[in-house]
Amino acid sequence: MIVVKIGGGKGLNLAGLCEDVAALLRAGQRLVLVHGGAETTDELAAALGHPAQYVTSTSGHVSRRTDRRTLEIFEMAYCGQINKGLVERLQGLGVNAVGLSGLDGGLLRGTRKDVLRIVENGRQKVLRDDFTGKVEQVNRGLLTLLLDNGYFPVLTPPALSFNHEAINVDGDRAAAAVAAALHADTLILLTSAPGLLARFPDESSLLTNLSLADLGNAHDYAKGKMKRKVLAAQEALQGGVSQVVIGDGRRPEPLRAALAGEGTKIEG
């Protein structure tokens, strides 16, 4: 079983990814796809007059400010445009794709953060109307039901809180939770970089083979969104996934290249 996560960035080779998915499925591989959509959400939010805001938590993590209106826009982008775009593309390649958010069938569940402590202009502030959280449970039965019947699951945030509210969750970490729940042997995180770089943005500093222990200090050189991918890799490996590949989602045959050992391979 392989779980693949692709971001929502503009430079990603979605056509190549879908062709790789179709080829791997034809060869009998069991696969699940999880996607993001931050860039489309930002564009849509601006167009709808509710521009994206990012907040920094007291622990230094940057996340999308997700008030109720932002959550609606987030769903339009993730569950609407991006999810349905991927399903349409895959159906065109003969893949019986089924798009599901974490809400559907309670696929991804987690705790909503009841307060978010942020730092704004050097001052601490508490937000109580933010809809964010972290995936803690995956409805494995629903995924195996689909997989066993020849459907290809295409999954997207948001998740469902234990109080039945939609919550914005990180897609990389959601993919890690899905991979662990399905006892996947491989999690592939496709990104807008050649892999994990020791000296970002110097592409010649690509790290090719790492162990879980090597990730201990990766938070020193993984910046921005790469931090979340490192965290997701750690969570997947700790959850029993044998290997995680952080691969280039912009190149031709992005998925097949990652499986062939291109990018950063991290073993548990």
Ligand code: ADP
């Ligand atoms: P997503 O696929 O989730 O939308 P991105 O591809 O934007 O996210 O996230 C990873 C980004 O992190 C890379 O594109 C790169 O710009 C940045 N980055 C920061 N530090 C590193 C690093 N050490 N190695 C590789 N990329 C890094």
